[in-house]
Amino acid sequence: MKQDADIIIVGGGLNGSAAALALAQVGLDVILIDAMPKEILAAPEFDGRGYALALTSKNMLNVLGVWADVAANSCPMLDIKVSDGRAGEGAAPWFVHFDHTEIEEGPMGYMLEDRFLRQALLRAIENTAAIQHLDQTTVVDQRIDAGGVSVELAGGKSLSAKLLIGCDGRKSQVAARAGIKRSGWDYNQTSLVCAIAHELPHKNTAHQFFMPAGPLAILPLNDNVSSIVWTETSERAAEISAMNDTDYMACLRPCFGDFLGEISLKGGRYSYPLNLTLADRFVDHRLALVGDAAHGVHPLAGQGLNLGLRDIAALTEVLALAMRRGEDIGTINVLRRFQQWRRFDTSSSVASTDSINKLFSNNNPLLRSIRDAGLGLVNSAPNLRRGLIRQAAGLTGELPKMLQGKVL
Ligand SMILES: Cc1cc2nc3c(=O)[nH]c(=O)nc-3n(C[C@H](O)[C@H](O)[C@H](O)COP(=O)(O)OP(=O)(O)OC[C@H]3O[C@@H](n4cnc5c(N)ncnc54)[C@H](O)[C@@H]3O)c2cc1C
Structure with a gap:
C-alpha cells in the first residue's frame, strides 16, 4: 500500500523543524506535525529568549539554507568567562577565561534570538516542496508493523510512513506509546529567562556566574542587550516571578553586578x-x-538544542547512506547505527551538566575550595582550556558531515 510520506515527524519545535529540512534535503518526503499554530510557534515579537549555538550548529544551519536568513541578527560569542559567586556578593572577581583566538576555527558560537530562528526555519519549510507541514494538528496514537508506521490524528484521520520521528519534547508521547522508559530527576531549580538592556557594551562576551542556588548566564545579543538565564531554587523563583518588574530587577542586580553599567x-x-x-x-x-x-x-x-542538531545531523547521514544502499530506512538495524553514534555523546553531556550543577550550586565551603582550585587549574592549563573551548564550539567527537558544513 502506498504510504503518505517516507517520514512522519511528530513535533514541529526547533528540532522537528530542523529535522524536516535536513531529511528533505537528502531526498526524503516528510510530514511535519505540530499541535500549535504556526503564528504562535514563530511569533515575530521580541521576547528575550535566545540560544547559544555552537559553531558546528551554525555550520549545520548554513547547510540547511537557514543561516543566511538569521546571520545579520546573530551575535558572535568571542569569549566566555566563568566565575564562582557568593550569595549577596555577586560573582567572585577571578574567573576562567575562554578566548576564541585559542582555536583556529572562529567564534565558539553565536547567540541567536528564538524568534529569528523559528521564523527562518518556518520560511525554509514553506519553500520546501518535500515537506508537508500540518500545524494545529495533534497526534493521539501510533501503530507500528513490519511494513510501516501510521499515526492517528485528533479528529480520526490517519497518516502512514516508513519511519516515525519523535521530536515531541521532554514528555514525549511518541516514546511513551512505544514503551520507551525514561530516567532522570527534578532539579528543584527553575530558570528565570529575560533580556536586559545595559549601558556598557558586552564585547561579545558570555558570562556564567555560579551562584549557590544555581548559575546565572549573561549571554550577548545585539545592541547592548544580553539574554539572561538566571537559575534559582524553584521556591525562590516562584517568589521572584510573582514580583513586579521593579522588584524583579532589585533581586537580579546584586547577582548581576555593575560591570555592564x-x-x-x-x-x-x-x-x-x-x-x-x-x-x-x-x-x-x-x-x-x-x-x-x-x-x-x-x-x-547551553547544550540542549546543540545536542538536538547533532542528533539530526547523525540521523540524516545514517538514513541517507541507508537509502543510497537500497536499505529500508525504518528497520531497526539501520536505526541502531544512529543510536550508537549519538548515545555516548548524549550520555556524557547529561552526566557532565548534572555534575557541574551539583558541584557548583551550593554554598558548601569544602566544595567551594575544590571548585575554586578546579577553575584555577583550568585557567592555568592552556591545553585543557583549548580542549574545553573546542568542546563548547561542538568540534569534538566524530562529527556528522552537516556539522562540518558539508552537504550530504
Ligand atoms: C532556560 C533554557 C535555556 C536554554 N538555552 C539553550 C541554549 O542557549 N542553547 C541550546 O542549545 N539549548 C538551550 N536550551 C534547550 C533548548 O531550548 C531545547 O533543547 C529545545 O528548544 C528543544 O526543542 P525540541 O524541538 O526538541 O522540543 P520542544 O521545544 O519541546 O518542542 C516539542 C514540540 O512538539 C509538539 N508536540 C508535542 N506533542 C505533540 C503531539 N502529540 N502532536 C503534535 N505536536 C506535539 C509541541 O507543540 C512542541 O512544539 C535551553 C532550555 C531552557 C529551558
Whole structure:
C-alpha cells in the first residue's frame, strides 16, 4: 500500500523543524506535525529568549539554507568567562577565561534570538516542496508493523510512513506509546529567562556566574542587550516571578553586578522548571527519538538544542547512506547505527551538566575550595582550556558531515 510520506515527524519545535529540512534535503518526503499554530510557534515579537549555538550548529544551519536568513541578527560569542559567586556578593572577581583566538576555527558560537530562528526555519519549510507541514494538528496514537508506521490524528484521520520521528519534547508521547522508559530527576531549580538592556557594551562576551542556588548566564545579543538565564531554587523563583518588574530587577542586580553599567528589563519574563530526562533507548522498530524527546539536560552549558542538531545531523547521514544502499530506512538495524553514534555523546553531556550543577550550586565551603582550585587549574592549563573551548564550539567527537558544513 502506498504510504503518505517516507517520514512522519511528530513535533514541529526547533528540532522537528530542523529535522524536516535536513531529511528533505537528502531526498526524503516528510510530514511535519505540530499541535500549535504556526503564528504562535514563530511569533515575530521580541521576547528575550535566545540560544547559544555552537559553531558546528551554525555550520549545520548554513547547510540547511537557514543561516543566511538569521546571520545579520546573530551575535558572535568571542569569549566566555566563568566565575564562582557568593550569595549577596555577586560573582567572585577571578574567573576562567575562554578566548576564541585559542582555536583556529572562529567564534565558539553565536547567540541567536528564538524568534529569528523559528521564523527562518518556518520560511525554509514553506519553500520546501518535500515537506508537508500540518500545524494545529495533534497526534493521539501510533501503530507500528513490519511494513510501516501510521499515526492517528485528533479528529480520526490517519497518516502512514516508513519511519516515525519523535521530536515531541521532554514528555514525549511518541516514546511513551512505544514503551520507551525514561530516567532522570527534578532539579528543584527553575530558570528565570529575560533580556536586559545595559549601558556598557558586552564585547561579545558570555558570562556564567555560579551562584549557590544555581548559575546565572549573561549571554550577548545585539545592541547592548544580553539574554539572561538566571537559575534559582524553584521556591525562590516562584517568589521572584510573582514580583513586579521593579522588584524583579532589585533581586537580579546584586547577582548581576555593575560591570555592564546601568541595567533595565527589555521584553517579557519567562520561567522554566528544570529537570533531567534521558530516554533509555533512542530507537525502536520504525521509530527514532530526537532532541528533548531523547534527552533533556540542564541549561547551564547551553547544550540542549546543540545536542538536538547533532542528533539530526547523525540521523540524516545514517538514513541517507541507508537509502543510497537500497536499505529500508525504518528497520531497526539501520536505526541502531544512529543510536550508537549519538548515545555516548548524549550520555556524557547529561552526566557532565548534572555534575557541574551539583558541584557548583551550593554554598558548601569544602566544595567551594575544590571548585575554586578546579577553575584555577583550568585557567592555568592552556591545553585543557583549548580542549574545553573546542568542546563548547561542538568540534569534538566524530562529527556528522552537516556539522562540518558539508552537504550530504
Ligand atoms: C532556560 C533554557 C535555556 C536554554 N538555552 C539553550 C541554549 O542557549 N542553547 C541550546 O542549545 N539549548 C538551550 N536550551 C534547550 C533548548 O531550548 C531545547 O533543547 C529545545 O528548544 C528543544 O526543542 P525540541 O524541538 O526538541 O522540543 P520542544 O521545544 O519541546 O518542542 C516539542 C514540540 O512538539 C509538539 N508536540 C508535542 N506533542 C505533540 C503531539 N502529540 N502532536 C503534535 N505536536 C506535539 C509541541 O507543540 C512542541 O512544539 C535551553 C532550555 C531552557 C529551558
